[in-house]
């Protein structure tokens with residue numbers, strides 16, 4: 001398996017999972033700052049010119065959370081994904097979609113707001129509006145993490161990877177200050193050796 005990767009991007013998510021699984025893989029660094037994602041060679045792998053991409057045999061898989069899900073199922077014996085057609089699997093799928101399609105766009109907006117502020121540029125929403133959008137999700141997560149250590153309850157699973165990576169981003173944007181249980185969850189995740197390797 002070959003993972004096309006660039007540090008500080010969404011490609012840290014499948015790398016984190018691969019490190020948790022402890023399976024062999026080849027890391028191919030794509031230098032986004034030098035246009036490494038727009039070369040004809042890379043566009044032949046990923047026509048969207050984005051990272052991550054996973055090449056497994058003759059199959060190419062795109063989308064960070066999809067790669068995480070596919071690999072967690074491929075190495076089912078590592079028990080990072082619940083079995084298909086179980087109530088746990090339904091919740092696991094919900095967390096994956098929540099992270100990618102509900103939480104991530106709001107965190108992207110928070111990042112856009114912070115960037116505009118730093119550059120002294122206008123933004124299409126006020127701080128109060130951005131905070132309201134994030135806090136609605138933050139309160140939902142806080143209620144969960146007041147009761148549970150991980151997305152799936154008592155133990156770590158692949159569902160914690162997209163969710164945890166996005167929340168680590170929110171933490172860096174100072175959006176988790178009022179959510180101590182969620183902050184503790186992010187701290188638990190970012191202390192994991194596999195997370196630390198994924199950031200290198």
Ligand SMILES: N[C@@H](CCC(=O)N[C@@H](CS)C(=O)NCC(=O)O)C(=O)O
Nearest residue numbers: 009010032049050051052063064065
């Ligand atoms: N939804 C995709 C998004 C992939 C994506 O946008 N990757 C960014 C890095 S985080 C990228 O490669 N951008 C290309 C660029 O910066 O030119 C995923 O989760 O994999």
